[in-house]
Amino acid sequence: MKKRVFVITGATGTGKTTVSDYLRDYYHMPKVITHTTRPPRKGEMNGVDYYFENDESFDQNHYLEQVAYAGYRYGSSHEGLDAAFESNPYITIVLDTKGAVTYAEQLGEEAVIIFLTVSQDADLIDRMTKRGDDSMMLKERLDSPEYRRDLTLPSALKNVAHVIVNDNLATTKVKIDDIVTAAIAN
Numbered sequence: 001m002k003k004r005v006f007v008i009t010g011a012t013g014t015g016k017t018t019v020s021d022y023l024r025d026y027y028h029m030p031k032v033i034t035h036t037t038r039p040p041r042k043g044e045m046n047g048v049d050y051y052f053e054n055d056e057s058f059d060q061n062h063y064l065e066q067v068a069y070a071g072y073r074y075g076s077s078h079e080g081l082d083a084a085f086e087s088n089p090y091i092t093i094v095l096d097t098k099g100a101v102t103y104a105e106q107l108g109e110e111a112v113i114i115f116l117t118v119s120q121d122a123d124l125i126d127r128m129t130k131r132g133d134d135s136m137m138l139k140e141r142l143d144s145p146e147y148r149r150d151l152t153l154p155s156a157l158k159n160v161a162h163v164i165v166n167d168n169l170a171t172t173k174v175k176i177d178d179i180v181t182a183a184i185a186n
């Protein structure tokens, strides 16, 4: 059976995790748990949201790709991908745009790339504040080059990624349904 990894990418706060949760809840797609050295946010759990690592433990895994984002390390391991594929041929992963480019290059049509954006960048700050992000970490993130980079679709993903303006979650879900239906049919 063909395999597909639905890669959800875009700037912080655009709704990547929300869309990934939708794919899990309505399509039973397991999410690849990635690794990070960032401290957990309130409510985040080790092994559910991320594998929370220190620098030493982070280096023990075997990565398909790894990046630095706003001062912390993130990586998707082969072990994490294999674990997700064990239970379903269709899986989902949430990545920054650099990671999404690597997935497109390495996995070709096995990777279905979905780039999320919003009409007003200011809405993202609002969403992250409402999410309860620590104000110091939020400021560091907004000042980071990675945050600004991920606001724009990378040129390597033009004509590759499905672009969704996630201003309205209900509309976004309909677009996700269309993308999933087409990807599974092909």
Ligand SMILES: Nc1ncnc2c1ncn2[C@@H]1O[C@H](COP(=O)(O)OP(=O)(O)OP(=O)(O)O)[C@@H](O)[C@H]1O
Residues within 6 Å of the ligand: 010, 011, 012, 013, 014, 015, 016, 017, 018, 019, 094, 127, 128, 130, 131, 166, 167, 168, 169, 172
């Ligand atoms: N269309 C939407 N309209 C309003 N709020 C939304 C919408 N989509 C998601 N949200 C909310 O915005 C917040 C950020 O969403 P989410 O955590 O999914 O973003 P993210 O892209 O995964 O962020 P990060 O990269 O920082 O982890 C959440 O509180 C979520 O409930």
Ligand SMILES: Nc1nc2c(ncn2[C@@H]2O[C@H](COP(=O)(O)O)[C@@H](O)[C@H]2O)c(=O)[nH]1
Residues within 6 Å of the ligand: 010, 011, 012, 016, 034, 035, 036, 038, 065, 066, 067, 069, 074, 075, 076, 077, 094, 095, 096, 097, 098, 099, 100
């Ligand atoms: N390239 C990768 N990007 C990843 C990975 N895991 C998460 N991410 C992305 O990092 C930023 C910051 O995440 P946050 O949870 O601290 O807000 C965001 O864009 C994630 O999608 C990974 O393994 N590789």
